[in-house]
Structures are given as structure tokens and as C-alpha cells.
Amino acid sequence: MGAPEPTEGPLTAEELQLATRNRGLPLEALRYDRTPTGLHYLLVHFDIPDVDAAWRLQVGGNVSKALELSLDDLRARPRRTFPVTLECAGNGRARLFPRPISQPWLDEAVSTAEWTGTPLGGILEEAGLKPGTEELVFTGMDHGVEKGYEHDYARSLTAAEAMRPEILLAYEMNGQPLEPQHGFPLRLIVPGWYGMAHVKWLARIEAVTKPFEGYQQKMAYLYKQFSDDPGQPVGRIRPRALMIPPGFADFLSRRRTVERGRVEIVGRAWSGLGSIVQVELGVDGEWRLAKLGEPAGRFAWLRWTAEWDAAPGEHVLSCRAADSAGNIQPSEQPWNYQGMGDNLIQTVKVTVR
Amino acid sequence: MGAPEPTEGPLTAEELQLATRNRGLPLEALRYDRTPTGLHYLLVHFDIPDVDAAWRLQVGGNVSKALELSLDDLRARPRRTFPVTLECAGNGRARLFPRPISQPWLDEAVSTAEWTGTPLGGILEEAGLKPGTEELVFTGMDHGVEKGYEHDYARSLTAAEAMRPEILLAYEMNGQPLEPQHGFPLRLIVPGWYGMAHVKWLARIEAVTKPFEGYQQKMAYLYKQFSDDPGQPVGRIRPRALMIPPGFADFLSRRRTVERGRVEIVGRAWSGLGSIVQVELGVDGEWRLAKLGEPAGRFAWLRWTAEWDAAPGEHVLSCRAADSAGNIQPSEQPWNYQGMGDNLIQTVKVTVR
Structure with missing residues (x-):
């Protein structure tokens, strides 16, 4: 019931299904x-769970007062709205060699929505975390098996992290109630962290006095080098820049055709480890600075632009970001066993005519 | 610049990109x-095009009065709303052997939304189709290359087909303006037809006096047996039933685990060639009739249910639909060169415990 080892072979039927x-x-x-x-x-x-109208959020464990909250109860609490860039921790996995067998992302597992909810901290204050609380465990309604472990999806945060003011119990996305696939009726939003922390279909929050040992915490989302490596936890999002591929596409190869002359390359950049301080555009291996826009919010990507004087022929464009914590995207991706936290620079092949 | 031949090999990088x-x-x-x-x-x-606020629908060609219509103009025309089941003509392609190289669908390229728009027929009457009009050509704003042919995506309908009352110029989906990926600001809805007919990001409609010879009409969407086969056009949706895989999933294999005892299997069935008259559930190769619900509308799928007394062990579930035109889903899929109109019965492997 273990996982298949990373492979040097072609894509598998399981990866296609995902x-x-x-x-x-x-x-x-x-x-x-x-x-x-x-x-x-x-x-x-x-599976996306089918949520009952009787849904209530349970808050319990090592608290002074257990809570049971309906969506209306949560809506009656203080309300905050802001944009958050979410990225899957496995983004870029399918570019690794050997390739870990899981969802085979290339570059595209990132987005920025506007989330509305009530701060988690206020709810935890209402419940009253009792002394000795180390972590909060967030459990979703999604149930299944992974590498032989049957469980409800669950993740924890330390008590200190959980009290950060930007962490939301979110019930709206882009001004509408959550769609089922994004966690209706309620999901956790942990700005700056990879997607695994943003537990969807949230059923309960439990204060615990020992570190949580669940599958998604202690086995799935780790930086490790081999199967039995205890590894290091995956947490905040590493910096990444992506560009909109310029020109137009070939349906099958996605190769781009661009008209000669001045081209404005536009993209986004983000990091959960600091603010973006630099984006570079690479043209056939030569780097130049891009112009940075203002981020849409403290936890959202920024827009960048760079001019390119496109001469006829074959070209390779790339981009890379650096953040205020001193991180820069790698030109060669350090490998890890599960393909987590990859942030290899994007490359786009272009024919200029 | 031709297409790669169908392959007996594993999934390619191009298919993964799609x-x-x-x-x-x-x-x-x-x-x-x-x-x-x-x-x-x-x-x-x-690419999903970036549509300008100055967008207008152009109606021209062999008409008495060319029209230029804004979204407000279209909203001022008679309004109709109904559910339509859309399915990609390539659904099931990746189950063929050899496998045509394109978007590698398994079973999942189908959905039913509620579309709102104004009937196309009314707009064509306003423009006045002149004698000799054979077809209407619908051109989108999406531009690219396919098998060496650079073009704007375009499809035609015969004049008779285009006047059918259910054909809509749709500006809302599920009660909201179209999202960009579904054709904002306007798409054609051709109930009963595979997805290629429902032109998104509609820019213009042209009345023509000869059959349209565009790439998407005369090369892409054909039933053919080899590369140079002139083939037959792909049109209406063949019958298909799908079930919700019961129980819960393994993340990677998607294999299902079900608790023993009475299980209600639930699914959907649809056909663009007639109404659904029969759905069967197969359990380890033995077929039984499912109970049919009412379709949500004349052009929408219906819900079906079937009881299964699940005994511990390994089982294979399947389902198949038949329509009022006498079509039934095949147990062995007749092959075609581009993987169009496949409707092989679905199978779901289940472990009962």
C-alpha cells in the first residue's frame, strides 16, 4: 500500500486520472x-464531499468552551475580505527527474482569489484556548485513502501561527458563497502557505496538547530525499514568477508564435516568505530587470512587465523572482522525493516571425 | 506540420500540457x-482571449441588413433560459487503442449548466437571410494554429439548423455573466450537439452561399479512419450514462472502497440523438435496469438510480444508456482516427468491505 517510487518513465494512467x-x-x-x-x-x-444543510463547525478539544457554529453564526462575526495567492505545494512536480508519481503539475497550480471570512483568532478567543495547547487541528469532510492510510483530510497549525490576524475561516470567494470544489460551506485560509494548509469543507477545529501526527501533516507534505526520510515540513510558498506566454499558441504543442517588434511581456510574481523585490526576464539566457507593479494585497501576487524587442527566429523566454527574505528561484531545481515546493524558473519557447 | 499518428505508447508531454x-x-x-x-x-x-469593452457582435454576409450588436442590444432581445448538457466530442479519447494524440479525456468531459440568451433565429430574421444562404459561419475571437493551419476558431451550421428555436446566443451561465473561459461576452449554444458547435467568444456571424470549408469544420471534427479519409462530420451527442463512483477513493488510483450492504448507485444519462429510454447498471457483467428520473429539461441529462446489494469482495460496476433513436452504448468502442464521439460504457472498480 506504499507509494510508487519516483520514475524516469513516461506519465502513468494514475497521473492522467488525476x-x-x-x-x-x-x-x-x-x-x-x-x-x-x-x-x-x-x-x-x-472526492468533493456532499455537504448537508445541517452542517455546523465544531470547535473543541483543549478549550474552555466548546462551540458549535452555523454559517449564519460565522457570518455574524467580524468580516474581512482580501486577496490571497494560493499555490499547490506540488506545483512543478512533473518537471522533476525522476518524477514523483502524484498530481503531475507543470507550472500552473496557482491562482489569486478574494476571500471573505471571519478571523480564526476571534473564534479561538471565544472558545478560550486552555494552557498547554500546542496546536490546532483542522479537519475537513473529505475522506479517503492515501498510501494505505484511511483518514479525513486534516492539517494542524501551531497555536502561535493560528492566532495570526490574517488567518480566516472563509465562507466567500470572489464575493460569492464558496463553490463546492473550493470548500463549501467553509474553508481555512492561511495566507502565505501552500495550498495544503487551507483545509476545505472544514468540519471541526480541535485544540490539542501534543503535535498532530496525522497523515497529511507527518507523511504527505514533507521535503524529503527518500521514502523513510523523516523530512522537513512544507510550509510557506517559495518565490515564483510566471509570464503570460506571448503571441498565440499551437493547439497541441502550445508553442508560441509572436510578431516581430516591441512586445510587452506581462506576468505575476509572489512569495509566502517575503515581499517580491525583483523579477527578471530572461531572453535566450540573458537576464534583464522587469518593472514591478504594486501587489493587489499583502498576501497576493504582483504584476510585472518587461519590454522585449523581438527579432525573427527561435527564442527562449524565462522569468525568475526574488523575495525580501533573500530567496531567488533556482535555474536547476533541487530534487525532493515527493516533488514539494518546486519553483524552477518557467521557460517559454517562442517563434518570432 | 501534420498531426502525430495515433499511438500505442504512453502519454506524451503534449497531452499532459493539455x-x-x-x-x-x-x-x-x-x-x-x-x-x-x-x-x-x-x-x-x-488561449482564452482578452475581450475588449468595445466588443460588438457582427452579423453580415448574405443578409439584407448587416447588424452590429452590443451586449446590451442582445440583452434587450427576447430572453430564454434552460439547462443544456454539453459534452466534448473527444470525451473518452484516451481509452482508445491506439490512442489519438490530443486532449486525453477519459470519461469526464461533460456538464450541464443553465444558459441564458436570445434565440439566434430572431437575430437572423432581423438581419434577413437572403436567398441562396446555405450556412451560417460562427467565428470566435480565439486565434491559433492547429496542424499547421493558422485560424480564428470557426464553425458553421446549415441555415435550417441555425433557425431551430433552441439555439441561443448566450450571455449568462448559471444566472451570471459568462466567465472568460466559457466565452465572455457571448457564446453560441447548440443544444444536442457536441461542444465544438458551441462557439465561444463569438465575434461574428456570416451568412454564406457555399458550405464552409474552415479547419474546425472540414478537418478537425470528423469521424475518419485514417489521415486522408474525408470522413463524416461530428454532430449530435451519442448516448452515454455515467455513475458517481460509490464509496470513497484512494487518492492516486481512484479505486473505490464501499461498505457492504444496500448501496444506491446514482448517475446521469443523456443523448443528443433522442431522449433516454433506458439505463442499465452492470454488476460484474450482469445487467439490471436502473430507475430513470425526469430530465431537467429537453436538452439536459436525467438522473438515474439503481440499487445494489454489495457483498464483500472485488467488483466491477458499469452503466450504459439507450436512447429513443435506437442507439445504445457499445461494450467495445468502434475506433476512429481522431477519437471523436466515443461513448464506451464506464467501468468502476470497487472493493466492498
């Missing part, structure tokens, strides 16, 4: 500051 | 009568 269910952002949709809901990337581990 | 851009319906979402917008399947040939 790729037809899950959804990346078509890269031209980087043009929208706020990703339309139906274009937002999506990674669902098990 | 699979991460395009989106199938996660099969558990068959539970919704009306597919939420963000769950609707999606096949985009080139």
Missing part, C-alpha cells in the same frame, strides 16, 4: 488580478 | 442537477 480531475490555471489567465472562480486552480485529494 | 490546462468534471459532481460554473468541463483550443 490530471483530468484537478485543474491548473491556463497561463493566459495570469492577466486577471483576481482569478475568476471557475479558472482557479484546484487540487482535491479525495 | 490535460493540466483543460478540465474534466470530477465524477462525484454528477450529483448536481446543474453543474456549478467552476466545475463545468472545459476545452479551450488556443
